[in-house]
Amino acid sequence: MLNIDWKPDRNSPTQLYLQIAGYIKNKIACGEWLVGTKLPSQRTLSEVFGVNRSTIVAAMEELAAEGVIEGNSGGGTVIINNTWTLCPMERTYNWNNYISSGVHQTNQTIVQQINQAEFDPGIIRLGSCEPSDALVPCGMIQKILKKMTLSGKSLGYEEPRGTLHLRKELCKYLSTLGIAAEPSSVLITSGALQALQLISLGLLHSNSVVYLEKPSYLYSLRTFQSFGMQLSGIPLDEEGINIQELFARHRRKRGAMLFSIPTFHNPTGNVMSPERRKILIDKCGLERLPVIEDDVYREIWFDEQPPMPLKAFDKNGLVLYIGGMSKNMSPGLRIGWIVGSEQVIARLADIKMQTDYGSSSLSQYVAAEMLASGLYTEHNKMMRKNVRKRRDAALAALNRYFKGIASWNTPAGGYFIWLRLNNAISMHQLFIKALKNKILIHPGDLYEYHSNQNIRISYSNASLDEIDFGIKVLSKLVIEQLK
The missing domain is CATH 3.90.1150.10 (Aspartate Aminotransferase, domain 1)
Structure with a gap:
Protein backbone atom coordinates (compact mmCIF):
# COMPACT_ATOMS: atom_id res chain seq x y z
CA MET A 1 0.00 0.00 0.00
CA LEU A 2 1.25 3.47 -0.93
CA ASN A 3 1.97 5.74 2.01
CA ILE A 4 -0.24 8.86 1.79
CA ASP A 5 0.08 11.27 4.69
CA TRP A 6 -1.21 14.41 2.97
CA LYS A 7 -4.58 16.07 2.30
CA PRO A 8 -5.42 18.90 -0.13
CA ASP A 9 -5.74 22.43 1.27
CA ARG A 10 -9.35 23.57 0.96
CA ASN A 11 -8.29 27.19 1.57
CA SER A 12 -5.90 27.17 -1.39
CA PRO A 13 -6.99 28.95 -4.62
CA THR A 14 -5.81 25.85 -6.54
CA GLN A 15 -8.66 23.45 -7.25
CA LEU A 16 -8.67 20.27 -5.17
CA TYR A 17 -8.29 17.88 -8.10
CA LEU A 18 -5.24 19.80 -9.36
CA GLN A 19 -3.67 19.68 -5.89
CA ILE A 20 -4.16 15.92 -5.82
CA ALA A 21 -2.78 15.47 -9.33
CA GLY A 22 0.23 17.59 -8.37
CA TYR A 23 0.84 15.57 -5.22
CA ILE A 24 0.81 12.31 -7.17
CA LYS A 25 3.13 13.69 -9.87
CA ASN A 26 5.56 14.86 -7.21
CA LYS A 27 5.62 11.41 -5.59
CA ILE A 28 6.37 9.85 -8.99
CA ALA A 29 8.96 12.44 -9.98
CA CYS A 30 10.88 11.95 -6.74
CA GLY A 31 11.04 8.20 -7.29
CA GLU A 32 8.90 7.39 -4.26
CA TRP A 33 6.09 5.91 -6.41
CA LEU A 34 7.49 3.73 -9.19
CA VAL A 35 6.47 2.98 -12.76
CA GLY A 36 4.28 -0.11 -12.76
CA THR A 37 2.81 0.68 -9.32
CA LYS A 38 -0.93 0.18 -9.06
CA LEU A 39 -2.77 3.12 -7.49
CA PRO A 40 -5.43 2.53 -4.81
CA SER A 41 -9.05 2.44 -5.95
CA GLN A 42 -10.94 5.70 -6.48
CA ARG A 43 -13.02 4.93 -3.41
CA THR A 44 -9.92 4.44 -1.27
CA LEU A 45 -8.29 7.62 -2.62
CA SER A 46 -11.42 9.65 -1.89
CA GLU A 47 -11.37 8.37 1.70
CA VAL A 48 -7.64 9.00 2.16
CA PHE A 49 -7.70 12.50 0.65
CA GLY A 50 -11.05 13.39 2.27
CA VAL A 51 -12.73 14.49 -0.99
CA ASN A 52 -15.65 13.44 -3.16
CA ARG A 53 -15.12 10.65 -5.63
CA SER A 54 -15.81 13.07 -8.51
CA THR A 55 -12.71 15.04 -7.41
CA ILE A 56 -10.61 11.88 -7.65
CA VAL A 57 -12.05 11.12 -11.10
CA ALA A 58 -11.05 14.62 -12.27
CA ALA A 59 -7.53 14.19 -10.86
CA MET A 60 -7.14 10.81 -12.58
CA GLU A 61 -8.34 12.26 -15.90
CA GLU A 62 -5.78 15.05 -15.56
CA LEU A 63 -2.95 12.56 -14.93
CA ALA A 64 -4.11 10.28 -17.75
CA ALA A 65 -4.21 13.22 -20.18
CA GLU A 66 -0.59 13.99 -19.28
CA GLY A 67 0.42 10.37 -19.89
CA VAL A 68 1.32 9.74 -16.27
CA ILE A 69 -1.16 6.93 -15.53
CA GLU A 70 -3.18 4.43 -17.47
CA GLY A 71 -6.29 2.49 -16.55
CA ASN A 72 -7.28 -0.89 -17.87
CA SER A 73 -10.24 -3.15 -17.30
CA GLY A 74 -9.69 -5.38 -14.32
CA GLY A 75 -6.14 -4.17 -13.72
CA GLY A 76 -6.85 -0.88 -12.01
CA THR A 77 -4.92 2.34 -12.60
CA VAL A 78 -1.16 2.00 -13.07
CA ILE A 79 1.70 4.53 -13.17
CA ILE A 80 3.24 4.40 -16.66
CA ASN A 81 5.48 7.50 -16.82
CA ASN A 82 8.03 8.93 -14.42
CA THR A 83 10.37 10.84 -16.71
CA TRP A 84 9.24 12.54 -19.93
CA THR A 85 7.00 15.22 -18.46
CA LEU A 86 7.91 15.02 -14.79
CA CYS A 87 11.70 15.08 -14.42
CA PRO A 88 13.36 15.52 -17.85
CA MET A 89 16.87 15.97 -16.42
CA GLU A 90 17.15 12.66 -14.60
CA ARG A 91 15.80 9.13 -14.86
CA THR A 92 14.82 7.44 -11.60
CA TYR A 93 15.60 3.77 -11.18
CA ASN A 94 12.77 1.24 -11.38
CA TRP A 95 12.93 -0.92 -8.22
CA ASN A 96 9.68 -2.84 -8.89
CA ASN A 97 11.35 -6.12 -9.88
CA TYR A 98 13.40 -6.10 -6.69
CA ILE A 99 10.43 -5.17 -4.49
CA SER A 100 8.24 -7.93 -5.91
CA SER A 101 10.96 -10.57 -5.65
CA GLY A 102 11.90 -9.98 -1.99
CA VAL A 103 11.47 -13.00 0.31
CA HIS A 104 9.44 -11.26 3.01
CA GLN A 105 5.79 -10.81 2.15
CA THR A 106 4.12 -7.41 2.27
CA ASN A 107 1.77 -6.70 5.18
CA GLN A 108 -1.93 -6.87 4.47
CA THR A 109 -3.29 -3.48 3.39
CA ILE A 110 -5.37 -3.20 6.55
CA VAL A 111 -2.32 -3.95 8.73
CA GLN A 112 -0.41 -1.18 6.94
CA GLN A 113 -3.32 1.18 7.59
CA ILE A 114 -3.32 0.20 11.27
CA ASN A 115 0.43 0.69 11.58
CA GLN A 116 0.13 4.17 10.07
CA ALA A 117 -2.91 5.17 12.15
CA GLU A 118 -1.14 4.12 15.36
CA PHE A 119 0.91 7.32 15.13
CA ASP A 120 -1.99 9.71 14.52
CA PRO A 121 -2.02 11.83 17.72
CA GLY A 122 -5.77 12.45 17.45
CA ILE A 123 -6.85 8.83 17.21
CA GLU A 130 0.83 -1.94 24.14
CA PRO A 131 0.62 0.18 27.30
CA SER A 132 -0.10 3.88 27.03
CA ASP A 133 2.64 6.37 27.83
CA ALA A 134 0.96 6.96 31.19
CA LEU A 135 1.63 3.33 32.17
CA VAL A 136 5.34 3.24 31.23
CA PRO A 137 7.53 3.54 34.39
CA CYS A 138 9.56 6.52 33.16
CA GLY A 139 10.59 7.54 36.69
CA MET A 140 11.99 4.09 37.47
CA ILE A 141 13.86 3.94 34.16
CA GLN A 142 15.35 7.41 34.71
CA LYS A 143 16.53 6.34 38.16
CA ILE A 144 18.33 3.35 36.66
CA LEU A 145 19.88 5.43 33.87
CA LYS A 146 21.21 7.91 36.42
CA LYS A 147 22.80 5.02 38.33
CA MET A 148 24.35 3.75 35.11
CA THR A 149 25.84 7.18 34.33
CA LEU A 150 27.42 7.43 37.77
CA SER A 151 28.88 3.92 37.52
CA GLY A 152 30.55 4.62 34.17
CA LYS A 153 28.95 1.54 32.57
CA SER A 154 30.28 0.69 29.11
CA LEU A 155 27.81 0.53 26.21
CA GLY A 156 29.74 -1.82 23.95
CA TYR A 157 28.46 -5.01 22.26
CA GLU A 158 27.26 -7.79 24.53
CA GLU A 159 27.93 -11.51 24.14
CA PRO A 160 25.76 -13.44 21.65
CA ARG A 161 23.19 -14.73 24.16
CA GLY A 162 22.89 -11.31 25.82
CA THR A 163 24.45 -9.76 28.91
CA LEU A 164 25.14 -12.35 31.60
CA HIS A 165 23.80 -10.01 34.31
CA LEU A 166 20.37 -9.88 32.65
CA ARG A 167 20.26 -13.60 31.94
CA LYS A 168 21.08 -14.40 35.58
CA GLU A 169 18.34 -12.08 36.82
CA LEU A 170 15.90 -13.58 34.34
CA CYS A 171 16.66 -17.07 35.61
CA LYS A 172 15.78 -15.92 39.15
CA TYR A 173 12.53 -14.43 37.85
CA LEU A 174 11.69 -17.54 35.81
CA SER A 175 12.13 -19.73 38.90
CA THR A 176 9.16 -17.90 40.47
CA LEU A 177 7.09 -19.15 37.51
CA GLY A 178 8.16 -22.75 37.96
CA ILE A 179 10.76 -22.65 35.18
CA ALA A 180 14.23 -23.96 36.05
CA ALA A 181 16.74 -22.41 33.65
CA GLU A 182 20.45 -21.67 33.50
CA PRO A 183 21.81 -18.47 31.84
CA SER A 184 23.23 -20.60 29.02
CA SER A 185 19.69 -21.65 28.06
CA VAL A 186 18.43 -18.05 27.74
CA LEU A 187 18.72 -15.81 24.68
CA ILE A 188 17.93 -12.08 24.89
CA THR A 189 16.06 -10.81 21.82
CA SER A 190 14.89 -7.45 20.55
CA GLY A 191 11.28 -8.17 21.50
CA ALA A 192 9.14 -11.28 21.19
CA LEU A 193 8.63 -10.82 17.45
CA GLN A 194 12.34 -11.23 16.82
CA ALA A 195 12.17 -14.48 18.78
CA LEU A 196 9.67 -15.81 16.22
CA GLN A 197 11.82 -14.61 13.35
CA LEU A 198 14.90 -16.35 14.75
CA ILE A 199 12.97 -19.59 15.23
CA SER A 200 11.71 -19.36 11.64
CA LEU A 201 15.22 -18.80 10.31
CA GLY A 202 17.04 -21.28 12.51
CA LEU A 203 14.74 -24.20 13.24
CA LEU A 204 12.10 -24.47 10.51
CA HIS A 205 12.18 -25.00 6.77
CA SER A 206 9.98 -24.16 3.81
CA ASN A 207 6.65 -26.03 3.77
CA SER A 208 6.79 -26.72 7.51
CA VAL A 209 3.35 -26.93 9.12
CA VAL A 210 2.94 -24.79 12.24
CA TYR A 211 -0.14 -25.45 14.39
CA LEU A 212 -1.75 -22.59 16.27
CA GLU A 213 -4.97 -21.69 18.04
CA LYS A 214 -7.78 -20.44 15.86
CA PRO A 215 -8.27 -17.47 16.07
CA SER A 216 -4.71 -16.24 16.62
CA TYR A 217 -2.78 -13.01 16.12
CA LEU A 218 -0.24 -15.00 14.14
CA TYR A 219 -2.62 -14.86 11.17
CA SER A 220 -2.02 -11.09 10.94
CA LEU A 221 1.78 -11.55 10.80
CA ARG A 222 3.88 -12.57 7.79
CA THR A 223 6.69 -14.08 9.87
CA PHE A 224 6.11 -17.75 9.09
CA GLN A 225 4.41 -17.33 5.71
CA SER A 226 7.32 -15.31 4.33
CA PHE A 227 9.55 -18.34 4.80
CA GLY A 228 7.07 -20.60 2.98
CA MET A 229 5.53 -22.22 6.07
CA GLN A 230 1.91 -23.25 6.42
CA LEU A 231 -0.36 -22.28 9.33
CA SER A 232 -2.86 -24.85 10.54
CA GLY A 233 -5.52 -23.46 12.87
CA ILE A 234 -6.87 -25.61 15.70
CA PRO A 235 -10.14 -24.64 17.46
CA LEU A 236 -10.02 -23.60 21.10
CA ASP A 237 -12.62 -23.42 23.84
CA GLU A 238 -12.67 -21.77 27.27
CA GLU A 239 -10.05 -24.20 28.60
CA GLY A 240 -7.67 -23.84 25.67
CA ILE A 241 -6.70 -25.57 22.44
CA ASN A 242 -8.62 -28.67 21.35
CA ILE A 243 -6.03 -31.37 22.01
CA GLN A 244 -8.00 -34.14 20.31
CA GLU A 245 -8.28 -32.15 17.07
CA LEU A 246 -4.63 -31.11 17.26
CA PHE A 247 -3.27 -34.63 17.34
CA ALA A 248 -5.83 -36.05 14.93
CA ARG A 249 -4.54 -33.53 12.42
CA HIS A 250 -0.93 -34.18 13.42
CA ARG A 251 -1.32 -37.88 12.70
CA ARG A 252 -2.68 -37.10 9.22
CA LYS A 253 0.13 -34.70 8.33
CA ARG A 254 3.08 -34.37 10.66
CA GLY A 255 3.52 -30.74 11.65
CA ALA A 256 6.78 -29.12 12.72
CA MET A 257 5.70 -27.16 15.80
CA LEU A 258 2.78 -25.87 17.84
CA PHE A 259 2.57 -22.13 18.52
CA SER A 260 0.42 -21.34 21.57
CA ILE A 261 -0.57 -18.35 23.70
CA PRO A 262 -1.99 -20.20 26.73
CA THR A 263 -2.12 -17.17 29.06
CA PHE A 264 -4.38 -14.21 28.21
CA HIS A 265 -4.62 -15.35 24.62
CA ASN A 266 -4.47 -12.82 21.79
CA PRO A 267 -7.18 -12.06 20.66
CA THR A 268 -9.70 -13.95 22.80
CA GLY A 269 -8.24 -13.32 26.28
CA ASN A 270 -8.65 -17.03 27.15
CA VAL A 271 -6.53 -18.74 29.81
CA MET A 272 -5.71 -22.41 29.29
CA SER A 273 -6.60 -24.43 32.38
CA PRO A 274 -3.83 -26.12 34.43
CA GLU A 275 -5.26 -29.54 33.62
CA ARG A 276 -5.19 -28.94 29.88
CA ARG A 277 -1.67 -27.52 30.05
CA LYS A 278 -0.42 -30.70 31.67
CA ILE A 279 -2.28 -32.95 29.23
CA LEU A 280 -1.03 -30.91 26.27
CA ILE A 281 2.62 -31.09 27.30
CA ASP A 282 2.40 -34.81 28.12
CA LYS A 283 0.85 -35.49 24.72
CA CYS A 284 3.40 -33.30 22.90
CA GLY A 285 6.12 -35.29 24.66
CA LEU A 286 4.68 -38.58 23.46
CA GLU A 287 4.21 -37.32 19.89
CA ARG A 288 7.56 -35.45 19.87
CA LEU A 289 5.88 -32.18 18.86
CA PRO A 290 7.87 -29.08 19.91
CA VAL A 291 5.98 -26.07 21.31
CA ILE A 292 6.56 -22.34 21.01
CA GLU A 293 4.95 -20.72 24.06
CA ASP A 294 4.22 -16.98 23.80
CA ASP A 295 3.81 -15.71 27.36
CA VAL A 296 4.24 -11.94 26.98
CA TYR A 297 0.99 -10.99 28.79
CA ARG A 298 1.57 -13.10 31.92
CA GLU A 299 2.18 -10.26 34.39
CA ILE A 300 -1.05 -8.43 33.50
CA TRP A 301 -3.41 -10.42 35.74
CA PHE A 302 -6.18 -8.92 37.88
CA ASP A 303 -7.65 -11.14 40.61
CA GLU A 304 -5.31 -14.12 40.74
CA GLN A 305 -2.10 -15.26 39.12
CA PRO A 306 -2.55 -17.40 36.01
CA PRO A 307 -1.47 -21.07 35.94
CA MET A 308 2.21 -21.91 35.53
CA PRO A 309 3.57 -21.68 31.98
CA LEU A 310 3.63 -24.71 29.70
CA LYS A 311 7.39 -24.59 30.08
CA ALA A 312 7.02 -25.36 33.80
CA PHE A 313 5.42 -28.72 32.86
CA ASP A 314 8.08 -29.51 30.27
CA LYS A 315 10.43 -32.34 31.29
CA ASN A 316 11.76 -33.13 27.82
CA GLY A 317 13.05 -29.76 26.58
CA LEU A 318 10.25 -29.52 23.99
CA VAL A 319 9.05 -26.01 24.84
CA LEU A 320 10.64 -22.83 23.55
CA TYR A 321 9.44 -20.22 26.02
CA ILE A 322 9.08 -16.61 24.79
CA GLY A 323 8.66 -13.70 27.19
CA GLY A 324 9.32 -9.99 27.17
CA MET A 325 8.87 -6.56 28.73
CA SER A 326 7.18 -4.74 25.84
CA LYS A 327 3.60 -5.46 26.86
CA ASN A 328 3.82 -4.80 30.59
CA MET A 329 6.66 -2.29 30.93
CA SER A 330 8.01 -0.43 27.90
CA PRO A 331 7.66 -1.28 24.18
CA GLY A 332 10.59 1.00 23.34
CA LEU A 333 13.09 -1.04 25.36
CA ARG A 334 12.68 -3.93 22.87
CA ILE A 335 13.62 -6.60 25.40
CA GLY A 336 12.40 -10.16 24.97
CA TRP A 337 13.81 -13.62 25.60
CA ILE A 338 13.72 -17.24 24.52
CA VAL A 339 14.28 -20.10 26.97
CA GLY A 340 15.16 -23.49 25.50
CA SER A 341 17.78 -26.22 25.34
CA GLU A 342 21.37 -24.97 25.21
CA GLN A 343 21.84 -26.46 21.74
CA VAL A 344 18.84 -24.57 20.37
CA ILE A 345 19.81 -21.33 22.10
CA ALA A 346 23.33 -21.55 20.68
CA ARG A 347 21.89 -21.95 17.18
CA LEU A 348 19.52 -18.99 17.56
CA ALA A 349 22.22 -16.83 19.17
CA ASP A 350 24.49 -17.44 16.19
CA ILE A 351 21.74 -16.31 13.81
CA LYS A 352 20.99 -13.27 15.94
CA MET A 353 24.64 -12.21 15.75
CA GLN A 354 24.42 -12.48 11.97
CA THR A 355 21.35 -10.26 11.82
CA ASP A 356 21.79 -7.47 14.40
CA TYR A 357 24.93 -8.30 16.43
CA GLY A 358 23.01 -8.28 19.69
CA SER A 359 20.21 -6.39 21.42
CA SER A 360 20.77 -2.91 22.80
CA SER A 361 23.22 -2.98 25.72
CA LEU A 362 21.48 0.07 27.20
CA SER A 363 18.09 -1.67 27.19
CA GLN A 364 19.60 -4.84 28.63
CA TYR A 365 21.16 -2.88 31.48
CA VAL A 366 17.82 -1.21 32.30
CA ALA A 367 15.97 -4.55 32.21
CA ALA A 368 18.55 -6.26 34.43
CA GLU A 369 18.46 -3.46 37.01
CA MET A 370 14.65 -3.44 37.02
CA LEU A 371 14.69 -7.13 37.90
CA ALA A 372 17.60 -7.00 40.38
CA SER A 373 16.31 -3.97 42.31
CA GLY A 374 12.75 -5.22 42.75
CA LEU A 375 11.43 -2.27 40.70
CA TYR A 376 10.04 -4.71 38.12
CA THR A 377 7.82 -6.37 40.74
CA GLU A 378 6.78 -2.98 42.09
CA HIS A 379 5.91 -1.72 38.63
Missing part, protein backbone atom coordinates in the same frame (compact mmCIF):
# COMPACT_ATOMS: atom_id res chain seq x y z
CA ILE A 124 -8.43 6.69 19.95
CA ARG A 125 -6.52 3.42 19.89
CA LEU A 126 -8.93 0.60 20.74
CA GLY A 127 -6.74 -1.86 18.84
CA SER A 128 -3.29 -1.34 20.33
CA CYS A 129 -1.71 -4.12 22.37
CA ASN A 380 3.86 -4.82 37.75
CA LYS A 381 1.70 -4.31 40.84
CA MET A 382 0.90 -0.75 39.79
CA MET A 383 0.44 -1.84 36.19
CA ARG A 384 -2.17 -4.46 37.08
CA LYS A 385 -4.11 -1.94 39.17
CA ASN A 386 -4.19 0.67 36.40
CA VAL A 387 -4.95 -1.75 33.57
CA ARG A 388 -7.80 -3.26 35.59
CA LYS A 389 -9.42 0.20 35.76
CA ARG A 390 -9.27 0.38 31.99
CA ARG A 391 -10.73 -3.10 31.62
CA ASP A 392 -13.60 -2.20 33.95
CA ALA A 393 -14.24 1.01 31.98
CA ALA A 394 -14.38 -0.99 28.75
CA LEU A 395 -16.80 -3.56 30.21
CA ALA A 396 -19.03 -0.79 31.58
CA ALA A 397 -19.09 0.92 28.18
CA LEU A 398 -19.93 -2.34 26.41
CA ASN A 399 -22.83 -2.88 28.82
CA ARG A 400 -24.08 0.62 28.05
CA TYR A 401 -23.72 0.64 24.29
CA PHE A 402 -23.54 -2.95 22.99
CA LYS A 403 -26.12 -4.70 25.14
CA GLY A 404 -28.48 -6.69 22.91
CA ILE A 405 -26.31 -6.51 19.79
CA ALA A 406 -23.18 -8.39 20.92
CA SER A 407 -21.62 -10.65 23.54
CA TRP A 408 -18.14 -10.56 25.02
CA ASN A 409 -15.77 -12.15 27.53
CA THR A 410 -14.66 -10.72 30.87
CA PRO A 411 -10.86 -11.00 30.71
CA ALA A 412 -9.02 -12.11 33.85
CA GLY A 413 -5.90 -10.40 32.56
CA GLY A 414 -4.19 -9.18 29.44
CA TYR A 415 -5.45 -6.40 27.20
CA PHE A 416 -8.23 -7.88 25.09
CA ILE A 417 -11.99 -8.24 24.93
CA TRP A 418 -13.16 -10.49 22.11
CA LEU A 419 -16.44 -8.89 21.05
CA ARG A 420 -18.85 -11.03 19.03
CA LEU A 421 -21.72 -9.29 17.21
CA ASN A 422 -25.03 -11.11 17.10
CA ASN A 423 -25.21 -10.53 13.34
CA ALA A 424 -22.56 -10.41 10.64
CA ILE A 425 -21.50 -7.12 9.03
CA SER A 426 -18.75 -5.95 6.68
CA MET A 427 -15.69 -5.65 8.91
CA HIS A 428 -13.82 -3.68 6.25
CA GLN A 429 -16.56 -1.05 6.09
CA LEU A 430 -16.68 -0.84 9.87
CA PHE A 431 -12.90 -0.43 10.07
CA ILE A 432 -12.89 2.39 7.48
CA LYS A 433 -15.86 4.21 9.07
CA ALA A 434 -14.33 3.91 12.53
CA LEU A 435 -11.03 5.28 11.20
CA LYS A 436 -12.85 8.26 9.70
CA ASN A 437 -14.25 8.90 13.18
CA LYS A 438 -10.74 8.70 14.66
CA ILE A 439 -11.35 5.29 16.26
CA LEU A 440 -8.82 2.54 15.57
CA ILE A 441 -10.05 -1.05 15.97
CA HIS A 442 -8.82 -4.51 14.99
CA PRO A 443 -11.50 -6.38 13.00
CA GLY A 444 -11.78 -10.08 13.71
CA ASP A 445 -10.72 -11.20 10.24
CA LEU A 446 -7.16 -10.23 11.14
CA TYR A 447 -7.17 -13.21 13.50
CA GLU A 448 -9.44 -15.64 11.69
CA TYR A 449 -10.02 -15.64 7.96
CA HIS A 450 -13.49 -14.47 6.85
CA SER A 451 -14.56 -13.61 10.39
CA ASN A 452 -17.36 -11.05 10.04
CA GLN A 453 -18.78 -10.96 13.56
CA ASN A 454 -15.77 -10.36 15.82
CA ILE A 455 -13.84 -7.26 16.91
CA ARG A 456 -10.81 -7.25 19.19
CA ILE A 457 -11.21 -4.40 21.69
CA SER A 458 -8.04 -3.39 23.52
CA TYR A 459 -8.16 -1.18 26.62
CA SER A 460 -4.41 -0.81 27.23
CA ASN A 461 -3.69 2.42 25.40
CA ALA A 462 -6.75 4.69 25.49
CA SER A 463 -7.67 6.78 28.54
CA LEU A 464 -10.81 6.01 30.55
CA ASP A 465 -12.77 8.78 28.80
CA GLU A 466 -11.49 7.71 25.39
CA ILE A 467 -12.53 4.11 26.05
CA ASP A 468 -16.11 5.15 26.82
CA PHE A 469 -16.35 7.58 23.91
CA GLY A 470 -14.70 5.20 21.44
CA ILE A 471 -16.98 2.28 22.29
CA LYS A 472 -20.01 4.59 22.11
CA VAL A 473 -19.09 5.76 18.60
CA LEU A 474 -18.28 2.20 17.54
CA SER A 475 -21.70 0.97 18.67
CA LYS A 476 -23.41 3.64 16.56
CA LEU A 477 -21.41 2.59 13.50
CA VAL A 478 -22.31 -1.07 14.06
CA ILE A 479 -26.00 -0.27 14.50
CA GLU A 480 -25.95 1.76 11.26
CA GLN A 481 -24.63 -1.27 9.38
CA LEU A 482 -27.16 -3.61 10.97
CA LYS A 483 -30.12 -1.54 9.75
